[in-house]
Amino acid sequence: MADQKDYYETLGVSRDADDDTIRKAFRKLSKKYHPDLNHAPGAEQKFKEINEAYQVLSDPQKRAAYDQYGSADGPQGFGNAGAGAGQAGGFGDFGGQGGFGGGFDDIFSQFFGGAGGGAQANPSAPRQGADLQYRMDLTFEEAIFGKDTKISYDREAVCHTCHGSGAKPGTSPVTCHKCHGTGYIQVQRNTAFGTMMTRQACDVCGGTGKEIKEKCPTCHGSGHEQERHTIDVKVPAGVEDGQQMRLQQAGEAGTNGGPYGDLYIVFRVAPSKKYQRDGAEIYLTIPLSFAQAALGDEIKVDTVHGPVELKIPAGTQSQTKFRLRGKGAPRLRGNGTGDEIVTVEIQTPKHLNEKQRAALMQFAAASGEDVTPHNGTLFDRVKEAFKGGK
Structure with a gap:
C-alpha cells in the first residue's frame, strides 16, 4: 500500500468534495494536460492519472470502495482486481462499468438488500452521455496538409420539447411512489439457502427514482431524441492512418442534466501511388540512366510540396539515398516538418540502337x-x- 495512488491528491480536491467539485477539477486538469493540447514531456502520463482518478471518484460505488479499502476494487481478493480504472483516448467499453464495481459491501447488499451498508448510486445524479466513433477517409495529401471540413452523423440529443426532463411541457417528474426515489426495490426470493432479499431496479421508474405522469409528446418520456448533427472539423496537418482525434461533448446526450459524451474521429488515409510515408518522413524512388549516374546531372524531383532541383554527383551508385530537408510531412506532436528521402535506381536499357x-x-x-x-x-x-x- 506504500505506492497506493491518492486520487483526491491527483485531482487536487478534499476527501469530502462533492460530485460537482470533482467534475470541475477534472475538466480543468484534463484541459491543461490533454496530449492534444500539451506536448510537454510527462503530460500524457499525467492526463492518464487524472482520468483514472476521475473514473473512480465520479462513480459513487467505486468511490465508496476506494474510501474504505484504498482501492476501487474493494478488499483484496474480491472484485476485478486486474482491471484498470479507465484509459484516456480508448474506444473500448464506452460508458460501461464492468464487474460488481463496488467491492464486498456491494456484493453483500445485492444478496441481502443493502444490509452491508454499501454506498448506492444516486439515480438522480447527472451522468455523461455515451461516446461515439466516426471514421473519416482522407487522401494522402489531405493527411499531410490537413483540411477544414464538415461532418454529419446521427446521435441522441436532449429533447428540444422537454429539455431532457421527459415530462410534458408545463409538468415535471415526481418522486417514484414505489421506490421513493431510490431507484431500487427489495424483492424476496426463495433460494436453496432459504428466503433472501435481493435488490433490483424499480419496475415503475426503471431505476431513475422519478415517475413521469404525463410524458413528453416528442421523446415519450426518454428525455432524448434522435438528431442529425453537423459540426465543423479541423483536421490537423500530419495525421496518420489509424490515428484518432477527440471532440469533447460531441457524442450523445447525458442523463439528468449530465454532459454530452465525446466523439472520436478515426482517420483512414489512402495510400499514395508515388510516395511511401513513415511518420514525418516521405520516401520516393526515382530512375536514373547510366549516363546520369556516371557523369552526374541536375534533375527535378517531385515532393508533396512541389518539384525541387536535385544534384546527382558523378559516379552515383544505384540505391544511393538523398535527403531533401523539410520536404516531408508536418510533425503532429512536435515542431517543424520531416524530410523526403529519395532513392535512385540506375536503369539498364533493354534495347540499344x-x-x-x-x-x-x-x-x-x-x-x-x-x-x-x-x-x-x-x-x-x-x-x-x-x-x-x-
Missing part, C-alpha cells in the same frame, strides 16, 4: 574490358543465321 551499342563498346575498350555482346534471343540469332545463308 547502333550508336549506343558502338559507344558502349568504345567505353568498354577504354576501360580495358573484353566484352562479347549477347545479341538478342536464341530465336533472333537463328533468324539471323537463316538470313546469312541465303
Whole structure:
C-alpha cells in the first residue's frame, strides 16, 4: 500500500468534495494536460492519472470502495482486481462499468438488500452521455496538409420539447411512489439457502427514482431524441492512418442534466501511388540512366510540396539515398516538418540502337574490358543465321 495512488491528491480536491467539485477539477486538469493540447514531456502520463482518478471518484460505488479499502476494487481478493480504472483516448467499453464495481459491501447488499451498508448510486445524479466513433477517409495529401471540413452523423440529443426532463411541457417528474426515489426495490426470493432479499431496479421508474405522469409528446418520456448533427472539423496537418482525434461533448446526450459524451474521429488515409510515408518522413524512388549516374546531372524531383532541383554527383551508385530537408510531412506532436528521402535506381536499357551499342563498346575498350555482346534471343540469332545463308 506504500505506492497506493491518492486520487483526491491527483485531482487536487478534499476527501469530502462533492460530485460537482470533482467534475470541475477534472475538466480543468484534463484541459491543461490533454496530449492534444500539451506536448510537454510527462503530460500524457499525467492526463492518464487524472482520468483514472476521475473514473473512480465520479462513480459513487467505486468511490465508496476506494474510501474504505484504498482501492476501487474493494478488499483484496474480491472484485476485478486486474482491471484498470479507465484509459484516456480508448474506444473500448464506452460508458460501461464492468464487474460488481463496488467491492464486498456491494456484493453483500445485492444478496441481502443493502444490509452491508454499501454506498448506492444516486439515480438522480447527472451522468455523461455515451461516446461515439466516426471514421473519416482522407487522401494522402489531405493527411499531410490537413483540411477544414464538415461532418454529419446521427446521435441522441436532449429533447428540444422537454429539455431532457421527459415530462410534458408545463409538468415535471415526481418522486417514484414505489421506490421513493431510490431507484431500487427489495424483492424476496426463495433460494436453496432459504428466503433472501435481493435488490433490483424499480419496475415503475426503471431505476431513475422519478415517475413521469404525463410524458413528453416528442421523446415519450426518454428525455432524448434522435438528431442529425453537423459540426465543423479541423483536421490537423500530419495525421496518420489509424490515428484518432477527440471532440469533447460531441457524442450523445447525458442523463439528468449530465454532459454530452465525446466523439472520436478515426482517420483512414489512402495510400499514395508515388510516395511511401513513415511518420514525418516521405520516401520516393526515382530512375536514373547510366549516363546520369556516371557523369552526374541536375534533375527535378517531385515532393508533396512541389518539384525541387536535385544534384546527382558523378559516379552515383544505384540505391544511393538523398535527403531533401523539410520536404516531408508536418510533425503532429512536435515542431517543424520531416524530410523526403529519395532513392535512385540506375536503369539498364533493354534495347540499344547502333550508336549506343558502338559507344558502349568504345567505353568498354577504354576501360580495358573484353566484352562479347549477347545479341538478342536464341530465336533472333537463328533468324539471323537463316538470313546469312541465303
